[in-house]
Amino acid sequence: MIKIENVSKAFDDIKAVDRVSVEINEKIVFGLLGTNGAGKSTLLRMAAGVLKPDSGTITVDDKKVYDNPAAKRNIYFVSDTPYFFPNATPEDMEKYLINQYPDFASLKFARYLKSFSLEYDRKINTYSKGMKRQLALLLGICSGTKYLFCDESFDGLDPVMRQGIKSIFAKEMDERGLTPVIASHNLRELEDICDHVGLLHRGGVLLSKDLDDLKLNIQRVQCVFASEEDEKKLEEKIDMVKEETSGSLRTYTIRGTREDTQKLFGEVNTIFYEILPLSLEEIFISETEVAGYDIKKLIMG
Amino acid sequence: MKLDFYESMPQKKSSRFFVIWFNGIVMFVLTYVIGMLLGFAVLTVSGYGDLYTMNEALRDLGSVMLYYLGVYHLFILSMMITGTVFAGICAFAVLSSYEAIIRLMISAFKGIFFRYNYTLNEFLVPVVSPYGLFIRVISETDRTNGDPSKYLMMLGVFDLALLLVSLLVYMKRPREKAGRTLVFKWMAEPLKILMAVPAVTAAGLITAQTMNANGLLNVRNMVLISVIILIASIIVCALIQGVFELDIRQAFKKKLQWIVCTVLALVIFFGFKQDILGIDRYVPDPSEVASAVFAPEGYDGLWGGRIGADLKYMDMVDFYRENMYLTDAESICELARLSMEKCDEAWDNANDDPDTFYQSDESSMFSQAILLYRMKNGRLIARELSIPVKDDKAAELVDKIMSTQEFVRGYYSVEVYDADTAISQTQTMHLEARYTDGVHDRRLDRDELIELIGMYKKDMETFSYKERIDLLPAGYIRYSISTEDSRFYGPMQEESLVVYPCMRNCIKYINDKGYSLDDFSLYDEAEAVVITNPHYDEQNEYMKEEGLDYLPEELQERFVKTREYNGTDLKELEAFLYPGDMGMYRWDGGKDFDVSYEVQIVYRRGGEKAKRYGDFNYYYFVKGEVPENVVKDLAL
Numbered sequence: 001m002i003k004i005e006n007v008s009k010a011f012d013d014i015k016a017v018d019r020v021s022v023e024i025n026e027k028i029v030f031g032l033l034g035t036n037g038a039g040k041s042t043l044l045r046m047a048a049g050v051l052k053p054d055s056g057t058i059t060v061d062d063k064k065v066y067d068n069p070a071a072k073r074n075i076y077f078v079s080d081t082p083y084f085f086p087n088a089t090p091e092d093m094e095k096y097l098i099n100q101y102p103d104f105a106s107l108k109f110a111r112y113l114k115s116f117s118l119e120y121d122r123k124i125n126t127y128s129k130g131m132k133r134q135l136a137l138l139l140g141i142c143s144g145t146k147y148l149f150c151d152e153s154f155d156g157l158d159p160v161m162r163q164g165i166k167s168i169f170a171k172e173m174d175e176r177g178l179t180p181v182i183a184s185h186n187l188r189e190l191e192d193i194c195d196h197v198g199l200l201h202r203g204g205v206l207l208s209k210d211l212d213d214l215k216l217n218i219q220r221v222q223c224v225f226a227s228e229e230d231e232k233k234l235e236e237k238i239d240m241v242k243e244e245t246s247g248s249l250r251t252y253t254i255r256g257t258r259e260d261t262q263k264l265f266g267e268v269n270t271i272f273y274e275i276l277p278l279s280l281e282e283i284f285i286s287e288t289e290v291a292g293y294d295i296k297k298l299i300m301g
Numbered sequence: 302m303k304l305d306f307y308e309s310m311p312q313k314k315s316s317r318f319f320v321i322w323f324n325g326i327v328m329f330v331l332t333y334v335i336g337m338l339l340g341f342a343v344l345t346v347s348g349y350g351d352l353y354t355m356n357e358a359l360r361d362l363g364s365v366m367l368y369y370l371g372v373y374h375l376f377i378l379s380m381m382i383t384g385t386v387f388a389g390i391c392a393f394a395v396l397s398s399y400e401a402i403i404r405l406m407i408s409a410f411k412g413i414f415f416r417y418n419y420t421l422n423e424f425l426v427p428v429v430s431p432y433g434l435f436i437r438v439i440s441e442t443d444r445t446n447g448d449p450s451k452y453l454m455m456l457g458v459f460d461l462a463l464l465l466v467s468l469l470v471y472m473k474r475p476r477e478k479a480g481r482t483l484v485f486k487w488m489a490e491p492l493k494i495l496m497a498v499p500a501v502t503a504a505g506l507i508t509a510q511t512m513n514a515n516g517l518l519n520v521r522n523m524v525l526i527s528v529i530i531l532i533a534s535i536i537v538c539a540l541i542q543g544v545f546e547l548d549i550r551q552a553f554k555k556k557l558q559w560i561v562c563t564v565l566a567l568v569i570f571f572g573f574k575q576d577i578l579g580i581d582r583y584v585p586d587p588s589e590v591a592s593a594v595f596a597p598e599g600y601d602g603l604w605g606g607r608i609g610a611d612l613k614y615m616d617m618v619d620f621y622r623e624n625m626y627l628t629d630a631e632s633i634c635e636l637a638r639l640s641m642e643k644c645d646e647a648w649d650n651a652n653d654d655p656d657t658f659y660q661s662d663e664s665s666m667f668s669q670a671i672l673l674y675r676m677k678n679g680r681l682i683a684r685e686l687s688i689p690v691k692d693d694k695a696a697e698l699v700d701k702i703m704s705t706q707e708f709v710r711g712y713y714s715v716e717v718y719d720a721d722t723a724i725s726q727t728q729t730m731h732l733e734a735r736y737t738d739g740v741h742d743r744r745l746d747r748d749e750l751i752e753l754i755g756m757y758k759k760d761m762e763t764f765s766y767k768e769r770i771d772l773l774p775a776g777y778i779r780y781s782i783s784t785e786d787s788r789f790y791g792p793m794q795e796e797s798l799v800v801y802p803c804m805r806n807c808i809k810y811i812n813d814k815g816y817s818l819d820d821f822s823l824y825d826e827a828e829a830v831v832i833t834n835p836h837y838d839e840q841n842e843y844m845k846e847e848g849l850d851y852l853p854e855e856l857q858e859r860f861v862k863t864r865e866y867n868g869t870d871l872k873e874l875e876a877f878l879y880p881g882d883m884g885m886y887r888w889d890g891g892k893d894f895d896v897s898y899e900v901q902i903v904y905r906r907g908g909e910k911a912k913r914y915g916d917f918n919y920y921y922f923v924k925g926e927v928p929e930n931v932v933k934d935l936a937l
Contacts, residue, residue, distance in 0.1 A: 011477055012486075050308040051476055069311040077309035083302040100310045 001025055002047060002147065002181070007056030008203075009042050016042040018203035019056070024181055024196075026146070027173055028210075031194030032183040038200040040183040041080065044149050047181070048077035060147065073101065076145040080152040082136030084124040091120055093139055103144030112138045116164065130156050137165055141172055148180045154189050166193050191280040199284070207284075214283050219261045221252045223273035230268045237264055253278075308476055318471050322377070322464075329369050333362065364438050364449070367456045371431025372397075374463035381470040382488065384481035391544070395496060400427035402499055409506055410573040413513050415581040416648070417641060419671060419685035421618055434459060443613070446623065482545055493545060494561055497537045501566040504533035509570075523574075527567060534562040584637045585674050585682065590630035594621040594673035594711070595702050597688070600888035601799050603716070610719040610726075612782070612793045618683070622673060625711025629702060630674075636688065636698040637672060643689040666691040668888045690890045696767070699889075703766040716796045717761060720754045723782060723794060730793075734780035736800070736816050739882020740910075740918060743816035750780055753810055760804035768803050770891035773923065774883050775802045776811070776818050799885070823875040823902065826910045830874055831901040831917075833863040834935040838897075862935040877928050878902075878920040894921035898931070 002024040009017040017039040024030045034040045045051040047058055049065040049072045057064065063071035084093055090113060098104045113120055116134050124132065133156055140148045154162060172178035184190050190197065198208040218241065225231040231250070238261075242253040254261065258275060265273045307317065337358050344350035379393035380386075404425050411418035427433030434456040441447035470484075478484040483492070508529050512522055538558040543549050572578070596617070598604065606617045615623070627633060644667065651658035658664055667687035674682040689695045702708060710718060724732065724747065734745040736753070745753060757778065781795040800807050811817055840852055840860045852860065866874060884894035900920040904911035910918070922931075 045305065045309075048305075048309045050305055067314050069313055072309065072311035075309070075311075077305065079302050079305040079309075081302040083306035100312070 001061065002179075003057075003059045003062075004043070004047065005057050005059075007043070007046060007053045007058055009039075009046060009051060009054050015203050017046070017053075020200070020203070020205050021056075022198050022205055022208055024147075024179065026179050027177045028179060028195040029169060029173070029193050030179065030181045031190035031197040032181060032200060033185070033187055033190065033197055034183075034200035035185055038185075039203040040185070040200055041151050043200065044077070044151050044181065044183050048072070048075050048149050050077065074146040075149060076101070076140040076143040076147070077149045078136045078140045078151065078153045080155075082132050082153075084132070084135075086125070088124055089121050090118065090124065090135060090139075093124070093135075094142075097139060097143055101143040101145060105142045105144055109138065109142040112142065112168065116161070130158065130161065133157055134161055134165070138168075141168055141178070144176075146177065146179060148178060150180060150182045152184055154182065154184060154193075155186075162189075162193075169193070187281055187284060197280075211280065214280070215278065216257055217255055218278060218283050219254055219256060219258060220276045220278050220282070221254065221261060221265060221273055222276060223250055223252070223265065224248050224271040225250065226269040226271055230270065234264065234268045237267075253282075304476055304479055314472055315468065318468055325373055326370070329373070330366070333365065333369075337362065364435070364442075364453060364456075367453060367460060368431055368435040368438075370460040371434065371456060371463065374460055374467055375431060377467040378463055378470065381467050381474055382484055384479050384484050388482045397430070397432065399495075399499075400430055400433070401425070406499060406503060406506060409510065410570075411581075413506070413509055414573050414576065416644065417581050417684045417686055419683040421681070421683050422616060428455075429459070431456065431459065444615075444619070444623075489545065490558075493538070493541050493558060494565070497534065497541055497558065497562045498565045498569070500537045501530055501533045501562050502569050504537075505530045505566060505570045523571075526570070530566045530570065531559070531563050534559045534566065538562060582641055583682070584634050584641075585630075585676060587630035587634045589677055590634070591675045591677045592626040592628055593630055593633045593675065594625045594671065595627055595633055595636075595708065596621045596625070596671040596673075596712070597699075597703070597888045598669045598671065599886045600712070602797060602885045603712070607715045608794045609715055610722040612723075612726075618671065618673070620715070621671070621711065622681075624714040625708070626675075627702065627705070627707050627711070629705070629707075632698050632701045633672065633674075636695060636702065637684065637686060639692075639695055639698065640667075640686045640688050643667075643692060643695070644687045666890065668890065690888070700766045704764060706762070706764075709761050709764045713761065713798075716798055717754065717757055720780075720796070721751065723796075724751060724754075724780070726782065731783045732780065733783075734778070736776050736778055736811060736818070737882075738774075738776050738818045738880050740880040740914070741818050741821045743811075743814075743818070745778075745780075745816075749814065750778070753778055753807065754798075756806040756810045757798060757800070757804070759806045765803075766889065769801050770889045772801045772803060773879065773892050774799045774885070775804075775808060776800050777882070778807075823878065824871050826904055826908060827871055827902045828867070828905045829903040830866045830871060830878070830920075831863060831903060832866065832931055832935060833861065833899045833901075834897055835899070836860045836862065836897075836937055839937060860937070862937065864931075864934045874928065874931075877922050877926055879923065881919040881921060884921050884923075893924050895924040895927055896921065898922050898927060898935070 002022075004020055004022045004024075007017060007020050008015070016037075020039070020043060022043075032040050032044065042051065046053050047060075047065065049067065052066045059065070060071045060074055065071045065075070085096070090109075094104065094106060094109055098106070110120060113135075116138065118127070118131060118135055118138070124135065127135065133153055137150065137153055140150070154165070157165065169178065169180050173180075180193075182190060182193065194211060196208070196210050197214075199206040225234070225248075238252065239255040240252055241255060244251040256264075261275060310317075312320075341350055341355060341358065344354060375396055376389075376393050379396055380389040383389045383392045404427060408420045408425060411420060423437070426436050434452050437452040438449040438456065441449035441452055474484050483489050505526050508526050512526075535553065538555050539553050542551055542555055542558075576582070606615050607620045608614050609620075647661070647663040647667070648658055650663065651661055666689050668690045670686055670688050672684045672686055674684075676682065688699060690699060703712075715723075732747055732750070734747070734750040736743040736745060778798040778800060779796065782793050784793060800811070802808065843856075843860070844850070844852060878900060879894070887893045898921070900922065901917045902920050903917045904914065922928075
């Protein structure tokens, strides 16, 4: 488990990360969301041991990360702009990484390269931007580390490749308990990959929840009440996040399971009610609006 | 991205530092060794490669390696404290040259404001610098009895210290500071001041130097220098700010920087001018002096550095440092004090004006001497003093210092005491020796030279400074050593020993051998003697009165008086005339030529002297011994 406790980091007068505390459990895909400048990369760099926190602690499996090879051996960091040695081929990068990560899976690497149509002995500087990103991710996956930090690494990947990487993540999680931590400014990019999402804003954590919990515990219901009394009766019982009215049609976003919601609406006299599916985006909008933030401006761009 | 990649790897920062450090060393060593082996291969093919050469090359590899490490570590440190390659290169240039610049400036300040300053060459060589230490290693290696091990050790310690500091800075260096000019913000202001102050002070120094060269360095102009220092502060601070922060708008807004720089520069400038630390007139307590050097510049015709018996050139100070150990510190310190007192008095009388001073009679009573005090604490203090040799008390002290075997053995160590070693090498070299007055020669063979030098040594046992003051040389023992190769560009070693009439053993040996120079007769060689008195003093006085820069052609006859003497006049004049060479520079202010009379000896046509010297040769009268008839003949 990665434990980030009360971590702060400032660059001169600019506070990039301000007293952030997050826990990242094993065998999940953790999505770190936030706008540009929210502190995602800084937090990820600190967690990878690249930067030293000004205060607070970061431990990976109870080991402090900064300048600690034992802890860092469990982490591979894929930065937003992948770095490769000048004139290197995937083979050269593999050779170097084998020295750094003894569990580097060479056979698997060769297989993945093939399936992504990346040539083993071609100079990386002749690769396209997307190919470089794929290679960086594959190197990270094959390094055999428990944690894989990806900083905006999915930007620029086409949907097929994203799906490919996603299935590799699933396989690696299943086989050896890989825990990918993916930072992105775009919620839509993470929606189909992440299990848990942390939302960073202005250096602090706004929210950190399992997606399932989020999805299961929030419902959107459209209904038309038979009378105002029924409406009042229901509104007293529900944990309402948001309400919209269009004529006699009410749309509620409420907390609670689907079953509880059905039971509550079954108890009042409605002409009609329907539980509608919520996208992750909508869940986030609802959750953060309560906290007074306009999520659309924050992460939808 | 490169940093992200490397810093995220499971490696200790220190390991990463040493891996990169080691790569740099391997690259250098490989290149050096390959070059060395190629060079050795070429030498071997050419027939010059031997084990000795290889051994020397390998030994040099050690010292070159230590030097390389110093430069390499300095560069690493420069890169560690800065965040960009450009800033790193600038920092490297500053770190490499800072101490040398400071030393140069101190030396320049002393040169302008200190009267008795003598800057040792080694003072200009930095100590906290791989370049400086390597220069010291090389000069020690080149010296005959040099021992570079001390400096090699210092270089090693310096390398190690720099490495540790670089490592410490690397460990403390926040990774995110890459891209900034300076990694540690707190360094910025002190560094700017440290860079600006020497530059600002230099502006004052250059102004002062220019004024000094034109005789304008007076109190009134000090105000002007202060204003120049202030203006320089503003400009330099603006430039540094511009380069550091790339912020031209802020360039002229750093008022505190200007004030600090101006104040510091003024303190340094006027500190030197007023000699607030009393450096210039410092005379150590004799009890703190372990030994000293007293080197009268040009005494007995010996100037500057020397070529030792090993045929290697030695700088003057190095020569005396190695050979002279005077223990009478009491007399030396007293002479130093007295000399400075008399010299200050003379300058006061000349109102500190160099022209007035050097044209005055007072200036002729001084002769220059280098003084080195070897302090018991290991320090070496150097001064160049003007010794009032004609002052009775000073002359007493000089006699006390110089009429000692400590002085004689140090001062004449090469010419007299190492002569045997030098001459013994000439079995395979060419030796030319003669006893001469500059015009007439007596050739000496190797054995005669060795015997004569033996006599010379015997006479030096009773060396007396005072005794020689009133004597003109009787002649010179001159010898030169050359190899086959050196004949093209001159002898490897050339020495000239003055023989005074008081040197009984030498004179006896010369007379016994029949080598006396008195047997030569000017009357037999010369056809005429042409004596000229240009009356320069009167010329100058006239020009001054008339406001002339030079004497017009038509007035030459009025002042320049010439007379030719022939026949029996020659016989009378012969006793008063001496070849030009016999009138060497008299450091002791002793018996000297009267240079207001120019004497040309016109040789007989076809005679031996005419063949050797051409038509004529220069001779002189001794001061106060010009025959009355000549004075009368050439009077205005």
